[in-house]
Amino acid sequence: MGIGTRIQQLRVNNGLTQEKLAELLNVSRQSISKWEIEQSLPEIDKIVLMSKLFHVGTNELLLEEADIKKLRPQELHLGSIYLITRDFEKSIAFYEKLLSMTVSTRNCGNKFAEFFFDNKCLALMNESNLPGHHYGDGDHKFVLNFWVEDLRREHNRVKDLDIGHVTEIQKVHDGYYYFNIYDPDKNVCEITGEFHPERDE
Numbered sequence: 001m002g003i004g005t006r007i008q009q010l011r012v013n014n015g016l017t018q019e020k021l022a023e024l025l026n027v028s029r030q031s032i033s034k035w036e037i038e039q040s041l042p043e044i045d046k047i048v049l050m051s052k053l054f055h056v057g058t059n060e061l062l063l064e065e066a067d068i069k070k071l072r073p074q075e076l077h078l079g080s081i082y083l084i085t086r087d088f089e090k091s092i093a094f095y096e097k098l099l100s101m102t103v104s105t106r107n108c109g110n111k112f113a114e115f116f117f118d119n120k121c122l123a124l125m126n127e128s129n130l131p132g133h134h135y136g137d138g139d140h141k142f143v144l145n146f147w148v149e150d151l152r153r154e155h156n157r158v159k160d161l162d163i164g165h166v167t168e169i170q171k172v173h174d175g176y177y178y179f180n181i182y183d184p185d186k187n188v189c190e191i192t193g194e195f196h197p198e199r200d201e
Contacts, residue, residue, distance in 0.1 A: 002038055003035070003038065003041065003042075003061055003062065004035055004036045004037055004038035005036070006060065006061055007032075007035050007036055007042075007050065007061065008036040010050070010054040010056065010060075010061075011032075011036075011054075013054075014053070014054055018032040018033055018036075021053075024049075024053060025046055025049055025050065025053075027046065047061055047062065080114070080121040080122070080123040081120070081121065081122050081123065081142070081144065082123050082125050083122065083123070083124050083125065083142055083144075083183070083185070083187055084125050084127050084185070085124050085125060085126060085127060085184070085185055086127050086128075086184070086185050087184050087185075088110060088113070088124065088126040088127075088128070088129075090184045091124050091183060091184050091185065092106075092113050092124060093163075094163050094164060094183050094184055095115055095122065095124065095183070097161050097163050098158065098161070098163065098181070098183075098189065099115055099117060099122075101115065101117065103115060104116040110126050110129050111125070111126055111129050112124060112125050112126060122144070142187045142188075143187070143188045143189075143190055144187065144188070144189045144190070145190045145191075145192065146189060146190070146191045146192070147191075147192050147193055148191060148192075148193035148194075149193060149194055150193060150194055151169060151177055151178075151179070151191070151192065151193035151194060151195035152169070152195060154191055154193060155169055155179050155191075158179075158181050158191070163181075164181050164182050164183060164184070165181065165182045166179060166180070166181045167179050167180045167181075169195060169197075171197075176192065177192065177193075177195035177197075178190050178191060178192040179191055
């Protein structure tokens with residue numbers, strides 16, 4: 001993709017006609033047309049103006065796409081969320097009850113178990129059966145954040161499960177309330193949602 005195609009693409013993406021872009025850059029419409037078909041090239045001050053107008057770096061206008069990709073930060077994609085468990089079976093039972101679902105997959109060697117929900121994966125890793133995996137000597141704590149429609153109802157449900165220590169509902173600020181439940185490895189599950197304390201008064 002050459003500079004002309006990139007100018008045209010950015011112009012169209014920003015909802016501008018050739019006439020409007022020409023007006024903003026104080027050039028003729030014919031100049032824009034010639035840039036886009038690469039009969040001529042914009043001067044450097046116009047490239048700087050376009051980079052500001054389109055909110056892109058000058059590299060996005062001047063470099064080939066392959067070179068631009070080399071300069072961009074690499075995208076990081078979320079895979080699984082790993083929890084290192086000391087008591088594998090107890091942790092599976094805890095999350096089956098908390099998530100109200102059976103474990104989705106389970107490795108036959110008891111190395112890991114996975115829960116798939118909300119297009120995400122929570123993987124429990126068996127600390128005592130992880131040859132080839134070493135996660136250092138920390139205590140491997142994670143905070144998992146969940147959201148529900150009715151926080152009071154969920155608080156009552158989780159307390160009734162009797163699967164771990166549950167805090168009272170806490171207030172961060174108006175509109176943000178939460179409670180925590182701790183899994184067998186003391187990882188924190190923070191549960192947030194709609195909550196109206198005045199209804200309990």
